Amino acid sequence: MGNIIFSLIWLIILICVSFWVANIAAAFYIVILPFTVCIEGLTALTDFLLSVIQFPRYCTESMMAGKGFG
Structure with a gap:
């Protein structure tokens, strides 16, 4: 269990x-x-947007691990 404050x-x-x-x-x-x-040039933009869409998962994983911001 990580730090409860960071969680x-x-x-x-x-x-x-x-x-x-x-x-x-x-x-x-x-x-x-x-x-x-x-338009092939939009592929990089959609890849970035997909990573932004997955931000709640990253927050949840960090919350469960009690990870800091560093």
């Missing part, structure tokens, strides 16, 4: 930030993804 901070980040950011990124991802077939 609480990660929980706050998870609830207050990561869900909102992931939802906004998901909306852009859904709109842009079909255009990657025609």
Whole structure:
């Protein structure tokens, strides 16, 4: 078990930030993804948006491990 203070901070980040950011990124991802077939340059953008969509998972893993920010 990691540090309980860091776990609480990660929980706050998870609830207050990561869900909102992931939802906004998901909306852009859904709109842009079909255009990657025609425009190859958008692939890097959709890869980045996919990593942003997975931010809540990262927060949850860090919360469960009690990891710090370093």
